Amino acid sequence: MTCFLRSLGRRPLLHDSRASRFSRSFTQRCSVGILLLLVACGVQARPQQAPAAPAASTQPLQLLTLAEAEALGLKKNPQISVARLQALVSQQSVREQRAALLPTASLNVTGVGADPGGRITAGALNNSIIYPRVAAGATVSQLVTDFGRTHNLVASSEFQAKAQDQSAAATTADIILAVDQAFFNTLETKALVIVAQQTLDARQTFVDKIQALTNAKLRSELDLSFAKVDASRARLLLLEARNNYQASLATLSALLGFNDEQNFQLVEEAEKISPPALDVSPLISEALAQRPEILALRDEVQGAEKFGRAEHDLWLPNVSALGVVGLAPVRDPHLSSWYGAAGVNINIPVFNGFLFNARAKTADLQTSIDRQKLTDLQDNVARDVRNAWQDSSRAFERLSVTEQLLEQANLALDLAQSRYNLGLSSIVEFSQAELQKTEADISDTDARYQYRLTQIVLAYTIAAPH
Numbered sequence: 001m002t003c004f005l006r007s008l009g010r011r012p013l014l015h016d017s018r019a020s021r022f023s024r025s026f027t028q029r030c031s032v033g034i035l036l037l038l039v040a041c042g043v044q045a046r047p048q049q050a051p052a053a054p055a056a057s058t059q060p061l062q063l064l065t066l067a068e069a070e071a072l073g074l075k076k077n078p079q080i081s082v083a084r085l086q087a088l089v090s091q092q093s094v095r096e097q098r099a100a101l102l103p104t105a106s107l108n109v110t111g112v113g114a115d116p117g118g119r120i121t122a123g124a125l126n127n128s129i130i131y132p133r134v135a136a137g138a139t140v141s142q143l144v145t146d147f148g149r150t151h152n153l154v155a156s157s158e159f160q161a162k163a164q165d166q167s168a169a170a171t172t173a174d175i176i177l178a179v180d181q182a183f184f185n186t187l188e189t190k191a192l193v194i195v196a197q198q199t200l201d202a203r204q205t206f207v208d209k210i211q212a213l214t215n216a217k218l219r220s221e222l223d224l225s226f227a228k229v230d231a232s233r234a235r236l237l238l239l240e241a242r243n244n245y246q247a248s249l250a251t252l253s254a255l256l257g258f259n260d261e262q263n264f265q266l267v268e269e270a271e272k273i274s275p276p277a278l279d280v281s282p283l284i285s286e287a288l289a290q291r292p293e294i295l296a297l298r299d300e301v302q303g304a305e306k307f308g309r310a311e312h313d314l315w316l317p318n319v320s321a322l323g324v325v326g327l328a329p330v331r332d333p334h335l336s337s338w339y340g341a342a343g344v345n346i347n348i349p350v351f352n353g354f355l356f357n358a359r360a361k362t363a364d365l366q367t368s369i370d371r372q373k374l375t376d377l378q379d380n381v382a383r384d385v386r387n388a389w390q391d392s393s394r395a396f397e398r399l400s401v402t403e404q405l406l407e408q409a410n411l412a413l414d415l416a417q418s419r420y421n422l423g424l425s426s427i428v429e430f431s432q433a434e435l436q437k438t439e440a441d442i443s444d445t446d447a448r449y450q451y452r453l454t455q456i457v458l459a460y461t462i463a464a465p466h
Contacts, residue, residue: 064264066183069256073179076257080175083168090164094157100150103142108326110135116332131335137326144321144344149313152306159303166296173292175255177460181453182252187266188449189245195441196241200234203434207231210427226427230434237438273399273451276392276458280385287385287462288378297377301370308363314356318347381461388458395451402440402447409433409440 074080114130121127143150210227213219246261253262277283288294325340349356416433419425458464 061263061265063267065267066180066269069179069183069252070176072256073175074172077175077255078257079171080168083171087161087164087168090157090161094154094161097150097153097157100143101154103140105138105140107138108136111330131332133328133332133335134330135326135328135339137324137339140323142321144319146318147313147316149310149316152310152313156303156306156310159299159306163296163299163303166292166299170292170296173460173463177456179252179255180456182248182255183266184449184453184456186245186248186252186264187268188446189241189248190266191445191449192442193238193241193245195438195445196234196238199438199441200231200238203227203231203234206434223427226431230431233435234438271452273396275396276389276455280389283389283458283462284382284385286464287381290463291381291461292463294374294377294381297370297374301367301374304363304367304370308360308367311356311360311363314359315349317349320345320347385458385461388454388461392451392454392458395447395454398447399451402444406440406444409437413437 111134112130113132116132118130119127120130207224207227207230210219210224214221214224249264250261252264253260256262321342321344323340323342325338327338328335329337331337413433413436416425416430420427420430
């Protein structure tokens with residue numbers, strides 16, 4: 001108050017004839033200053049009018065850290081279960097192909113009633129004799145060699161299984177990315193709610209001051225109207241911020257596998273802000289070496305190559321061994337009481353209507369398709385890493401800019417408020433300074449969380465260890 005009076009006392013007088021008028025003006029300004037001081041001290045105790053907070057959730061308050069959110073997302077998200085089940089299915093396909101390398105054994109029990117000496121005379125070139133009998137036996141067969149075809153099929157299925165494992169890892173990374181983004185979006189919207197609430201409190205306090213001055217005929221109704229408009233804007237800002245917070249919280253709850261919105265209290269861990277890498281080339285090389293999508297497609301290409309070789313091997317001979325043994329307790333007198341035989345069969349393909357040629361050509365074309373897909377994916381990943389790195393670099397530079405903006409906005413608001421209190425400016429100037437201060441607060445809050453989000457996206461694009 002003393003400084004306020006001194007500042008008024010130092011204002012120069014133009015000539016002595018205006019002393020009386022200056023005295024009246026001086027007295028009025030002192031009254032305004034005293035009233036402003038009294039209002040500033042007394043208005044703090046008055047309850048502030050603010051939009052009603054949303055109804056409290058019926059869910060109990062749950063503290064949630066980022067690590068806990070990621071664990072919940074991986075545990076309850078059905079996409080993770082689907083990816084793991086598909087990986088198990090591909091592992092069984094390997095066993096299916098490998099089964100061709102193992103012996104095949106079967107038991108047979110046969111009972112036949114027929115006219116003695118009857119023969120099968122239709123349906124085949126030979127006319128085998130049918131004897132009445134009851135017999136049981138076993139049959140064993142074993143692939144000797146097919147000159148690498150089965151081994152290529154097994155190798156192809158193994159590469160496909162590895163590709164499916166990498167796809168499961170890619171699904172895990174996708175879920176973690178979505179959870180992290182939802183987690184920090186929720187933190188940002190919560191911080192913006194606090195900014196909006198503080199803005200409303202400050203503007204409502206100013207409305208109360210202007211209302212008191214207006215009642216004392218020291219401020220015009222126009223000033224009061226401008227102040228109320230600014231307060232109404234702050235209420236709208238708070239309503240929008242609360243709505244965005246509830247929406248982000250609902251999104252996070254859904255990603256964590258909950259059907260309804262959970263009452264989470266997110267725990268923000270303090271992390272040192274570090275600048276992004278100076279060069280993007282090592283990041284691109286790292287991404288091409290360890291992104292699970294690229295590793296999966298590389299395995300698919302190798303699996304397609306093995307399958308193509310297997311299809312070309314269809315023209316090679318197939319050598320297999322066969323053995324049978326059994327008993328015939330009830331039989332025709334012409335039959336022996338037991339039987340047994342062993343042999344080797346060689347199957348050499350000659351012509352089948354160009355079926356094998358078509359199958360081999362199809363496999364080669366599919367391998368070429370997979371190679372082109374791999375090239376395209378590598379190009380897209382390199383582009384994504386470069387874009388994510390540029391976004392992170394810009395977001396880091398934005399931190400210092402918004403920090404300076406906030407400092408300047410605070411200084412401008414203090415000066416504008418001082419000028420308005422002294423009657424040196426209109427309320428329009430003060431309202432503009434308030435608006436710039438609010439925008440600076442929002443920009444600074446958004447910059448901090450957006451930089452963290454760009455770091456998360458960059459780490460995802462290069463498949464950095466989490």
